[in-house]
Amino acid sequence: MAPSATFIDVEPPTVIGPATKKATRPSNALPQSLIQGAKVAKRESFDPAKHLSFQPPKSIYTMEQLGLQGHGISPNAASEPFPLFTQEAIAQMRAEIFDEKVLAECQYSSTFNKNMVRGMGPARAPFTYDAWKSPEVLSIISQVAGIELVPSIDFEIANINISVRDENSEVEKTISLVSDDELPAVAWHYDSFPFVCVTMLSDCTGMVGGETALRAPNGEIMKVRGPAMGTAVVLQGRYIEHQALKAMGGRERISMVTCFRPKSPLVKDETVLVGVRGISNISELYTQYTDYRLEILEERIRHQRKQEREREVAQRPFNVPDMKRFLTNQKLFIESMLQEIQEVD
Numbered sequence: 001m002a003p004s005a006t007f008i009d010v011e012p013p014t015v016i017g018p019a020t021k022k023a024t025r026p027s028n029a030l031p032q033s034l035i036q037g038a039k040v041a042k043r044e045s046f047d048p049a050k051h052l053s054f055q056p057p058k059s060i061y062t063m064e065q066l067g068l069q070g071h072g073i074s075p076n077a078a079s080e081p082f083p084l085f086t087q088e089a090i091a092q093m094r095a096e097i098f099d100e101k102v103l104a105e106c107q108y109s110s111t112f113n114k115n116m117v118r119g120m121g122p123a124r125a126p127f128t129y130d131a132w133k134s135p136e137v138l139s140i141i142s143q144v145a146g147i148e149l150v151p152s153i154d155f156e157i158a159n160i161n162i163s164v165r166d167e168n169s170e171v172e173k174t175i176s177l178v179s180d181d182e183l184p185a186v187a188w189h190y191d192s193f194p195f196v197c198v199t200m201l202s203d204c205t206g207m208v209g210g211e212t213a214l215r216a217p218n219g220e221i222m223k224v225r226g227p228a229m230g231t232a233v234v235l236q237g238r239y240i241e242h243q244a245l246k247a248m249g250g251r252e253r254i255s256m257v258t259c260f261r262p263k264s265p266l267v268k269d270e271t272v273l274v275g276v277r278g279i280s281n282i283s284e285l286y287t288q289y290t291d292y293r294l295e296i297l298e299e300r301i302r303h304q305r306k307q308e309r310e311r312e313v314a315q316r317p318f319n320v321p322d323m324k325r326f327l328t329n330q331k332l333f334i335e336s337m338l339q340e341i342q343e344v345d
């Protein structure tokens with residue numbers, strides 16, 4: 001599934017991260033009802049035949065429609081919500097997220113999101129991990145995205161944003177997760193990763209709002225319906241300015257965000273870490289980031305050498321501009337890594 005459109009060489013948008021500079025645990029505990037309610041009688045292994053309920057999205061907005069033709073890595077911008085996981089799958093995921101060990105080790109808080117669970121990993125959350133690594137799910141996400149994708153790094157399987165409004169006012173005083181009727185929203189931003197898939201893990205019956213707004217360069221705003229339980233939205237968030245709008249009337253809003261990058265090492269990867277540096281285990285994040293980036297470099301150099309050998313065999317002359325373009329792109333790739341790997345004090 002190679003990208004069919006022509007892509008232009010432009011500087012990618014600048015990503016603004018949270019003010020949070022290093023991993024911080026939330027100051028508020030999650031309600032016991034949420035933790036107790038997430039328990040399941042039996043933990044299961046991920047089984048695509050049982051746990052997927054995929055139906056293609058009714059429509060997919062294009063980069064062209066947003067006035068961003070040629071930007072990014074795919075002609076597809078964002079999908080309408082589409083069914084992805086069954087209720088059983090959601091229950092298994094929630095059981096992993098609200099597991100005691102996960103809550104003790106994987107909770108993060110930032111100026112953007114008060115309560116997150118991140119970096120659960122394959123040992124603590126095998127169901128969630130296997131789901132996002134499964135060929136079936138990757139084929140679905142790639143189909144909707146219009147380009148073959150893989151999860152960016154293991155640490156980003158997955159990021160769970162948790163908003164809860166407790167109806168018990170006494171509890172609210174101590175927890176005070178959300179003070180009014182509205183579940184919080186996020187300001188206009190670009191993502192750190194090329195593509196994201198947002199899956200809803202809450203029952204959204206009676207909830208109003210919660211759409212994702214997309215802003216075109218000419219200021220025009222398009223809205224994508226927020227996903228309902230088990231459904232997902234795929235968005236080329238690194239290249240499209242977007243905002244999650246407030247949701248009203250819900251008791252909880254728990255969404256799972258998984259980040260993706262192109263599978264082919266020859267497609268540009270403009271991933272940055274600014275959005276996640278302050279909300280990650282830094283050693284794990286840098287290890288996984290440098291590993292896949294160096295692998296890309298390895299593959300690109302191998303590919304370039306092969307092309308050079310083929311050129312020589314075909315007795316075509318050395319192409320100075322071509323080689324300079326290749327080298328410049330790799331220089332920029334390494335420079336970006338130098339920028340992203342920062343000491344965190």
Ligand SMILES: [Fe+2]
Pocket residue numbers: 189190191237242
């Ligand atoms: Fe985003």
